Amino acid sequence: MSLSTALFQPQNGAVIIKHRFISFLIWQSILSTISLLLLKSLLLFPFPSKSPSIFLSLLSFLSFHVSLLSFSACLFILSSPHPHKPASPLDLLLGSARLIFLPSNNSNLPPPPQTRLAVRVSLSFVLFVVASALSGFVSLVSILWSCGAFVQTRPWRLVVAMLGLRGFLMGVFYAVYYVYKQRWVLQFPIIQTPLFFSFKMGLLSSIGQAFKLSTAGYFFSSLVVFFFHDEYESKVTMGKYTVQQLILYIGNFLMFLCWELSHHLYQVINTKRFIFAPPKGSAAAETNPSEYLLAALEESTPKSLLQYLAYLDLCMVCERNVDTWRRAAFFEETGETYKRVIVVCLRPLEELTLKLGESMEGSVQKSSQLSDQLRSPTDRLADSRICESFNDFQLCAWCARIVASLTACSRKEDRFGVAQLFGNNAAVISTLLSALIAVETFMGKKTALPSSNHLMGAAGIKWAQMGTGSRDSPVGLTEKRRGSPVYMKAYALADIMRTSMYCIVSAFHDEMLDSAKAGNLEKDWITSTKALYGTCELLSQKLRLFLDFQAC
Template identity: 55%
Template sequence: MSPPPPEVVAKNRFSWFLIWQTSTSTTIYFFTILFLLSFSATPKFSPSQLIFSLLKFLTFAFSNLLFSSSLSFLSSPKPLPSASPLQLAAGLVRFAFVSSPVDPEFRRVALVSARFVVFVVVAGVSGVLSVVCFCGFDGVEVIERLRFRGFVFGVLYGLYFVYKKSWVLEFPIIQRPLFYSFKMGLPLAIKRALKLSIVAYLCSAALLVFLPDQFKSVGTMGQFITAQIILYIGSFSVFLCWELSHHLHQVLHTKRYLFAPPKGSAAAETNPTEPLLAALEESIPDSLPQYLAYLDLCMVCENNVDAWHRAAFFEETGETYKKVVAACLRPLEQLTSNLSEVLEGCYVGKAHQLSNQLQSPTDSQLDSKHYESLNNFQKYAWCAKAVAFLTERSHEEDRFGVAQLTGSNAAVLSTLISSLLAIEVFMGKKTSLQPQHLMGPVTIKWNTPSTGRRDVATAKKRDGPLHAKTCAMADVLRNSIYSIVSAFHDEMLTSTKAGLLEKDWVTKSKPLFGTYELLGQKLRHFLDFRAS
């Protein structure tokens, strides 16, 4: 029995998410209703009242289904760029009054912004329905007063959700059982729901000042206090349902999926890597199935529990190994190409400076799409670690020598070093290639920034939001290169003594960033454990 297609995996996880969030929200609903009935002066249990209660429960279930569907519609494995309100207005004016084709980039960011708007509106509608179902059991007049505050609750939560980028799926470093992962997130969900309910309650109360008098008629002081207690408890329950739905969505959609047939089956004996390669190559780029495939590949290469699956990568023909390596190197090559374009654009007419002095560009010269490429940190990290672990494992597990015979080892090291050079220059690190007649043995010298006043643009970039991800990506690349160098240290030393280090471990083709000599000297730094 082979695993289902990647698209079916995503649909199944969405179905399980709907089932589990319905169970949790239903539990919260009944406990809250039973507690709030104690505040009711004369609870009624007539047949009409029971029918009305059933109708409210179905409405509440529909509102949660609406919220959960919009949450899944908005979620993404990586941050997506969006247009600001000013950019949207300018684009709409240009489209209305200027007969020019719509820029594809503007269309893309406008669609993302539209998804944000839809989610906020849906959250507002869900807030109206949920608050009314929780707190509106005393008649139609109470429901009329609750509609506005419920909409404010939903809109505020939607804006907070979008602003904090909670819609981005965060894959945990350590994969735990589903129930344990859900249990670990419960205290944080309760704490956040408590804070959000307090803020939303105060904001909605302040906005009531600007509404007509019929929305503020509350009766006696005792009725007013009771109504406010019921409203706050109901709003807390609504926010708790939303927070638990978000937590369940994260847990269920970021759980590792094993793209392999069951161990011992006929498919596992014949071609166990076919489902994984299909998910890597045929899935929509940057979709959830592709992310799950890269996560599975990284864990197969890193851990010993799936050694039988990893052993299939080293089959005799070497075709499987080449496909796996190519799937890992492709995103890293794309990242390097994107950074190389903007870095080379800073030196038009100064191409000879690339081998002598690599300098970081200013923020004004960097295009937004190159910042966007760094947002896909999770996939780049998985690719770098997976291909490094696989190359390291090949030293002991590659019985047929396919890693060396196919030239994959040199391609892996060249791509990792080239990506690291691009990342370091993008961060503002300056490198200079010293000529042999001045330095003796050809070495690479890394210049530290001056201790004096830093360049304003460089300082701004180092304090920017992407600096942490850039540093993390550089650390991942360094660790990946060091793991390969450590595994093949004796072989590399032998090649160095014979003068064949670059020939054996660096590809002859022009690298995506830097030069052949620069990559060779950087590799020597790693071999001497002096790269940092």
């Protein structure tokens, strides 16, 4: 995927997202047209229908695509790679009251950024529900309005109202389910594949999901419409009524299928890797090929899709040997580029460690003040602060892999020794160990071994108590609910961090052994500053376990 050089400027980063959205609209129109023609010709063909005029057929076709366009526009507004927390109805009410009743001199003060983001997310949820409901109204009428099974027993106005109401209810059902299950969060695939193959792999699952949701939406709308009296129902025979319901279900399935295909296509197109690099052989590639990537990492909106794409591109550059010229540019003589890369990659890991440490400490204090009768294990496990600590799971996984690959490659590719001279290797190992210990503590693993004599003291006793998994601690609660989504994220992240540490230890094993024999292991490979989580002695013990290949 290559674009012009002007597209790589930081101020034109939105152009990348716009081009992807345009590609999505083009392919969505093709897929929806094929689905509409196939299902109407194959499934609705045996049923009687009147022959509409060309103008009405074209109007029905255009209205169907306009409804999908409104659905896609709201999907574009709602989707995000980071799961944001919406504002509660009470917060929205208080915010509106504050704007109305506060004096004019104070009303000009802007709300905090987190409040604005929460309000924006809440409004996008409401907009998506309304757009899905209207899209369902127009789509179902456009698909089934010409079917004679409905028009023969009712006036066409009543047919439009009845079908529109069913489509409206199905759209509300789909939107509420979509928002509740957080399907609007973009899920990046583990392995990057071509667009066609990625779409083909999820095609059957999209059809199955559309079948399940259309069935549930059909029964939901039937229960609601059941309470509305229809005087024409008594004139319809059982056979005609069965045909009507079968046709209605087919149209309902087609509508849900188009929505599911749009969702799947949007995920595939927006999670595809984008190469943040100038064309190979150009002047920019010879002078500073990393500037575009660093600009996207540092200057783009935090937690935005553009920043996620930049991290994904950086991860693939560091782990693969295809773009070695880009990775070699990180190890330039001044060391400034390498330092900037390490800083932007360690920041998400540091935030995760600090948030997780504060959340677990707060949960322990709360559980010591409240009895089990007042605070159940389910409530404590669902502590929002602990759950929010793993919202950056994908970003932290990429960053751990990036810093581990760069550190391991620096042993052979760093001709100027910038990684070791500027203390980047020690910062990487210290951050990875602190984050790993924090995640393992949350999972219920002991953070200190009783047999370690050099950890006897106040710090060692403290960490051993936190790792025992008491009944009131988050550790013990996590052990009771190992199948929870938060625990699965923690398990996967801990595995990635251990693999990253072994990648570094394997590359520098001989050097670390020599430092350990000389008694300089902590001095050479662990920073002297205060650890983000735990103590320097605890980090040293964990590093020795990795050095002996006993960390698991």
